[in-house]
Amino acid sequence: LMQQYVADNFFVVRRPPGASRLAELRKAVIAFDPNLPVTYTQTLKDYTALAVLPQRLAAWIAASVGTIGLLLAALGLYGLTAFSVAQRTRELALRMALGASREAVLSLVLRQSARLASVGAVIGLGLAIGVSTLLQSLLVGVGTIDPVAFGVATTVLLAVLLAATWSPARRASRMDPMRALRAE
Numbered sequence: 001l002m003q004q005y006v007a008d009n010f011f012v013v014r015r016p017p018g019a020s021r022l023a024e025l026r027k028a029v030i031a032f033d034p035n036l037p038v039t040y041t042q043t044l045k046d047y048t049a050l051a052v053l054p055q056r057l058a059a060w061i062a063a064s065v066g067t068i069g070l071l072l073a074a075l076g077l078y079g080l081t082a083f084s085v086a087q088r089t090r091e092l093a094l095r096m097a098l099g100a101s102r103e104a105v106l107s108l109v110l111r112q113s114a115r116l117a118s119v120g121a122v123i124g125l126g127l128a129i130g131v132s133t134l135l136q137s138l139l140v141g142v143g144t145i146d147p148v149a150f151g152v153a154t155t156v157l158l159a160v161l162l163a164a165t166w167s168p169a170r171r172a173s174r175m176d177p178m179r180a181l182r183a184e
Contacts, residue, residue, distance in 0.1 A: 096173075128153075132146070
């Protein structure tokens with residue numbers, strides 16, 4: 001530094017994790033040379049924050065788009081399941097007229113939806129794992145198979161399917177079979 005003066009010098013100091021020690025660093029520089037001005041000090045995290053802003057923004061946008069996609073899938077799943085159960089009103093009414101209990105009708109609808117959900121979850125997870133391994137080069141700092149993301153998405157969709165099935169199935173199990181058969 002004394003042989004060739006450069007106006008902007010950057011020093012990177014390694015320290016153990018803990019509180020910031022910028023004040024101690026200033027004192028050490030002043031103790032070394034009181035004429036050396038220390039004009040700007042900041043942590044490496046603050047210094048690199050602007051450099052990684054595009055990546056953080058892209059990650060935030062991707063997470064937002066993924067969340068919107070998950071919500072749209074949940075809404076579509078709810079609508080499809082509710083419509084499917086509503087289409088079976090006559091069949092369920094006939095079962096009840098022939099002696100099936102309300103619990104048996106409710107159980108039938110929930111079991112069939114659970115079977116469909118299980119097949120869909122297995123196929124969906126298989127496709128998601130396949131696509132994530134293809135996109136491995138784009139995933140920085142995230143494993144190719146993220147069990148938390150896959151688990152949360154699967155749990156949310158299965159919970160939505162259960163809620164979508166429960167309400168129409170409960171309504172169908174409480175209907176008057178004769179009224180439902182006459183309406184058709």
